[in-house]
Amino acid sequence: MTLFSTYFLMDTEEIKSYVKENISFMRDATQLEATEIGDGNLNYVFRVKDMDSGKSVIIKQAGHTARISEDFKLSTDRIRIETRALQLAAERTPELVPEIYLFDEVMSCCAMEDLGDFTIMRAALMEHRIFPHFAEHISTYMAENLLPSTDVVMEHKVKKATVKNFINPELCEISEDLVFTEPYFNQNNRNIVQSENAQFVQEQLYDNKPLHLEVAKLKYLFLTKAQSLLHGDLHTGSIFITENETKVIDPEFAFYGPIGYDVGNVIANLSFSWVNGQAQQQDEFTRWIEDTIRDTIDLFGAKFKEVWKREALELFAVKSDAFMDFYLQDILSDSAGMAGLEMNRRIVGLAQVKDITELEHTKHVQAEKLCIQIANRFILERDTLQTGEDFVRVLHDLKEDFS
Template identity: 40%
Template structure:
């Protein structure tokens, strides 16, 4: 049994966990709910008398489009979560990984809520900037060449070559928003001229984005999450949990940092233009500022505490961190552009039914992105 991959459902997921684990009692009544809301994988929550577990399963086809996709992505995700958990408590605990059924069994984090939705509902989390920068610095810095042994790092780079998932990012983030060669971009009619002038025909922007694209593809700096937006961050008053690192590979640290910042800008402008919530707007503006300040302070401190090679002196460390921050702001810009122009939108944009407000929202996001990149 379970010697060949097949897709689980609500019933077979219960049979599977009983067979694979003694997490639940043998006679314990179990209930299963399919809770996946993404377009790639399947997620099952199995609930017992006093505890629950989550199973995440990959298939050879994308859940949404049924397009083929390398199933090895779920193995990469499980390995990344294990590595991150050795540095941070802000990831779910992994109980086991099944390389035949391509299933990760992990901690149920239902006590944490999707941060994107929480921000849309006007929830303020005063310590988030501190929490997310702890996670970023604690998981990124130790996986750089400055800290890891050279041989170990090179083996890890090879292990985490995530070809198909990186190809998706290279296309959707750094190519199609500027060159719609697949005709998949989705642009409001009232914003077509604005996008044509400021995005499609903007050679200065293309030059800057080409640099960031090249950096993304060739700078194997650290083991990054690769898709760190507010929908991958779950939060409550006590802390955060980071999920879904299936796009992970060895890339530029600034990409993860920038994705967090870019997604906070979506919420910030939503509260300024759509919900007119001044308190939330000011909170998000302050949070973005604090993330930048905290990254600089914490990353410099972390590097100084872990680096052993004297040639990496204080001046080098300051330059290294400053460059990471400036690149982070540019990657925030690329994230903002691709979510407005490309076909993979965010709820802060798609939930706006008033067309005029959405036009203003999108233009504000794009103008900020242009400032960050150029």
């Protein structure tokens, strides 16, 4: 009988015992130190380090409520979903995700590789650091992980079982509300808009009927299009990065949805960096962001076709190149639309991004407006955005002088 045979929320002392008991390479450690390092909204994250050997491990535990609020009840099933999603990604792209050491259903926690040398990509981008391999890495991550879980590659009965395993009602609900609804209705009166832009937001988001129709179509794709096992929250805060390596983390929002939702999240968050760079006259950085957006889309398309040609099993997918082309066009159109949705929600919704909010006030106001303009173009013109250059052209069309 171990201490850890029934669930409780662990503190730093208990975490150390847990690690000694469960992680083989820590069994004989005598100098363990544990620190709570989580800064997310939902879970508790501990780094446990053996000061003798220098070895370390990350323990992530889910509570029955969100970390930010006792009132926010949330099933601990999210940690199962996150761990299983990372394990699946590790089968295809071990170099692009942290290694999982264990998943503990009783304690609702997992142990994973410590990425101590990595930086959260959003923070690095706010310092205008350049990561020349990022487009290569993220396009590989998406093509290699997203296509194999579709009906193109996966046997359909296995796919249906996987859909069932990743039904994720509570975390999807967060996206359904915050990404797909509140930015257009502000029905809970908790949107945050700079007062200078209040009228603009009223016209462009709340009263914009043609936009509402297109957003509704995209929302129902999110609700109904069980295309692929997504990461579900693939923004630059879910990516750890160094000069040479990229690691995707935190897929607790994983579920079967439209591939464009993941691709669009990457593009949207790169676009925030572009606006931030523009606002601060970081020309080399913004040029690199443009290249990265262009390459992410085009490399994703090329790698997607490679995986398709190599692994497609469904008969139409095997026999019809026209269908492959249609399928990719459809993903890119969804991607543009979802990128626009992510941009709008991060500008006016509850969960804003520091890339924009930490600009000095005048630039913040101008950047907010620019992001909404880009977002609405992405949404309304999504069927015409089919290459990386098409996405970059929208940014260029709307480029502004921030001086």
